[in-house]
Amino acid sequence: xxxxxxxxxxxxxxxxxxxxxxxxxxxxxxxxxxxxxxxxxxxxxxxxxxxxxxxxxxxxxxxxxxxxxxxxxxxxxxxxxxxxxxxxxxxxxxxxxxxxxxxxxxxxxxxxxxxxxxxxxxxxxxxxxxxxxxxxxxxxxxxxxxxxxxxxxxxxxxxxxxxxxxxxxxxxxxxxxxxxxxxxxxxxxxxxxxxxxxxxxxxxxxxxxxxxxxxxxxxxxxxxxxxxxxxxxxxxxxxxxxxxxxxxxxxxxxxxxxxxxxxxxxxxxxxxxxxxxxxxxxxxxxxxxxxxxxxxxxxxxxxxxxxxxxxxxxxxxxxxxxxxxxxxxxxxxxxxxxxxxxxxxxxxxxxxxxxxxxxxxxxxxxxxxxxxxxxxxxxx
Numbered sequence: 187x188x189x190x191x192x193x194x195x196x197x198x199x200x201x202x203x204x205x206x207x208x209x210x211x212x213x214x215x216x217x218x219x220x221x222x223x224x225x226x227x228x229x230x231x232x233x234x235x236x237x238x239x240x241x242x243x244x245x246x247x248x249x250x251x252x253x254x255x256x257x258x259x260x261x262x263x264x265x266x267x268x269x270x271x272x273x274x275x276x277x278x279x280x281x282x283x284x285x286x287x288x289x290x291x292x293x294x295x296x297x298x299x300x301x302x303x304x305x306x307x308x309x310x311x312x313x314x315x316x317x318x319x320x321x322x323x324x325x326x327x328x329x330x331x332x333x334x335x336x337x338x339x340x341x342x343x344x345x346x347x348x349x350x351x352x353x354x355x356x357x358x359x360x361x362x363x364x365x366x367x368x369x370x371x372x373x374x375x376x377x378x379x380x381x382x383x384x385x386x387x388x389x390x391x392x393x394x395x396x397x398x399x400x401x402x403x404x405x406x407x408x409x410x411x412x413x414x415x416x417x418x419x420x421x422x423x424x425x426x427x428x429x430x431x432x433x434x435x436x437x438x439x440x441x442x443x444x445x446x447x448x449x450x451x452x453x454x455x456x457x458x459x460x461x462x463x464x465x466x467x468x469x470x471x472x473x474x475x476x477x478x479x480x481x482x483x484x485x486x487x488x489x490x491x492x493x494x495x496x497x498x499x500x501x502x503x504x505x506x507x508x509x510x511x512x513x514x515x516x517x518x519x520x521x522x523x524x525x526x527x528x529x530x531x532x533x534x535x536x537x538x539x540x541x542x543x544x545x546x547x548x549x550x551x552x553x554x555x556x557x558x559x560x561x562x563x564x565x566x
Contacts, residue, residue: 187215187529187531187532188213188214188215188216188526188529188530188531188532189214189215189526189529189531190211190214190215190216191215191216191529192215192217193211193215193216193217193270193271193364194216194217194218194219194268194269194270194271194550195208195211195212195216195217195218195219195269195270195271195272195273195360196218196219196221196262196265196266196269196271196272196273197218197219197220197221197246197272197273197274198221198272198273198274198275198276198281198286199220199221199222199223200274200275200276200303201275202275202303202305202348202352203275203303203348203349203352203353203356203380204273204274204275204303204352204353204356205240205242205243205275206242206348206349206352206353207273207301207303207352207353207354207356207357207360207378208220208246208273209241209242209243209244209245209246209353210353210354210357211271211273211357211360211361212244212245212246212534213244213245213522213523213531213534214522214531215529215531215532217247218245218246218247219246219247219248219249219265219269219546219550220243220246220247220248220249221249221250221251221253221262221265222248222249222250222251223250223251223252223253224250224251224252224253224258224564224565224566237537237538238536238537238538239517239537240537241517241519241537242537243537243538244514244519244534244535244536244537245532245534245535246537247541247546247549248538248541249543249546249547249566250543250566251565251566252564252565252566253284253286255563255564255565257559257560257563257565258560258565258566259284259285259286260565261547261552261560261565261566262286263285263286263290263291263294264294264550264551264552264556265550266286266291266294266295266298267294267295268295268550268551269295269298270297270298270299270364270367271298271299271300271301271360271363271364272291272298272299272300272301273301273303273356273360274286274300274301274302274303275302275303275304276304277304277314278302278304278308278309278313278314279314281302288300288375292373295373296371296372296373297367297371297372297373298373299360299363299364299367299373299374299376300373300374300375300376301356301359301360301363301376301378302375302376302377302378303352303353303356303378303380304377304378304379304380305317305318305321305322305347305352305379305380305381306322306379306380306381307377307379307381307382308375308377308379309377310379318344319344319346319347319348319380320341320344320347322347322351322352322379322380322381322384323341323342323346323347323351323380323384324339325381325384326347326351326381326384326385326387326388327385327388327391327392328346328347328384328385328387328388328391329341330402330404331388331391331404331410332404332410333404333405333410334404334405334411335403335404335405335406335411335412336404336405337404337405339404346384346387347380347381347383347384348380350383350384350387351380351381351382351383351384351385351386351387352378352380352383354383355378355382355383355386356376356378359376359378360376362376363376390409391409394407394408406457408432412457412460413432413460414460414463414464414467415429415430415431415432415437415440415454416429416430416432417429417464418493419467419468419471419472420468420471420472421471421472421474421475421476421478421479422472422473422474422475423475423476423477425475425476425477425492425493426476426492426493427471427476427479427480427490427491427492427493428490428491428492428493429488429489429490430489430490431487431488431489431490432489434454435487436487436488436489437454439486439487439488440483440488440489440490443482443483443486443488443490444470444471444479444482444483444488446467446470448466450462450463450466451463451466476492476493477492480492499511500518509521512533512534514533514534514535514536515536517536519534521534522534543561543566544557544561547560547566
């Protein structure tokens with residue numbers, strides 16, 4: 187049932203990377219109870235999007251609590267008392283105003299790991315400001331480094347700050363704190379900030395900069411599309427391939443497979459030649475369609491792959507062989523990762539559930555009298 191089987195997590199519903207962090211834990215076998223605000227649960231589904239298709243909320247139990255009702259707060263604290271971890275993604279101070287501060291929760295459960303997911307962090311000059319992935323990314327140095335030469339910074343979807351610097355670091359921090367709590371018997375707050383995580387993801391680039399191997403000019407470095415042998419190229423049919431033969435032996439094989447005999451290409455590491463070599467390579471790779479180039483080189487050490495769209499990716503033979511994508515209730519989505527040899531996670535379940543709130547609370551240790559009281563006062 188997954189390596190996190192037996193771990194119980196209370197997630198306070200939020201936007202941004204907090205739901206993805208909770209999804210990662212649920213994918214790996216943790217029991218995650220998502221607490222929706224009762225007022226939010228009654229909004230029309232057309233308000234933003236269909237919650238039944240929100241893959242980030244898969245594999246959860248869901249219950250709506252009235253967090254403006256003291257009885258709803260009491261129920262939330264009782265749930266926290268039986269949990270190993272809590273995840274919230276509000277601005278600093280919101281949980282405190284609700285009466286669900288770390289101190290209030292630790293008073294009920296001293297072993298609790300309290301995961302806090304924000305853009306700017308719990309402290310700092312911008313901690314109370316609004317923001318989104320693009321803002322957190324820009325402050326880390328990452329956004330400035332992404333884009334074509336003499337072009338503007340390019341937004342890499344919300345993969346870097348929200349997903350990588352946010353959700354991944356939140357999950358990592360919660361797991362690290364859970365391990366520590368096993369030996370200390372004490373929980374702690376995990377302050378996961380997207381701007382911190384994004385900066386950490388830039389460690390290799392800061393390393394190269396310290397070594398004098400990274401220019402501040404976009405599109406002029408080894409890993410940002412500056413090198414002719416590490417970039418994407420348009421093919422005759424308008425589709426793209428990605429090439430990355432950095433190592434000399436891989437580069438030599440790429441030239442051989444592409445039929446390139448021009449001696450200018452032997453100067454692989456002469457940066458002064460990179461712009462000219464890139465123009466020559468653009469012309470060469472326009473001579474065939476994407477799939478023709480892939481038939482020649484994909485799967486070899488030439489390091490060439492097709493640039494697939496979101497319809498093509500699930501159908502690629504490698505992804506099919508790995509079951510990288512799955513279908514749940516007709517919705518195609520990425521499968522849980524990473525893989526485990528022994529504690530294999532269960533197949534994800536859809537993001538909506540028909541389990542009655544009373545049954546969920548019973549699973550979490552609430553007695554019938556308490557459940558009836560919560561139903562009677564409208565707290566659930």
